[in-house]
Amino acid sequence: MTKDKINIKLTELMVEKKISKSDLCLLTNISLSTINNYCNNTVKLLDVHVLCKLCDVLGCKITDLLEYTVTS
Numbered sequence: 001m002t003k004d005k006i007n008i009k010l011t012e013l014m015v016e017k018k019i020s021k022s023d024l025c026l027l028t029n030i031s032l033s034t035i036n037n038y039c040n041n042t043v044k045l046l047d048v049h050v051l052c053k054l055c056d057v058l059g060c061k062i063t064d065l066l067e068y069t070v071t072s
Contacts, residue, residue, distance in 0.1 A: 051065065
């Protein structure tokens, strides 16, 4: 049986872009708790609007932010 997983690489992108969680909150108008959930990969449902805001502010593509993996 395979196990599919979507890994959210927000923390890595924030380090690469040298942006803090608080700055990201201000620039995206996304709450700190939501940013933390994305950073910790604890999001239950991905929000397209949140993903678009993150990509816009971080200057990245959705494929830079999300990684789909399959393990057997």
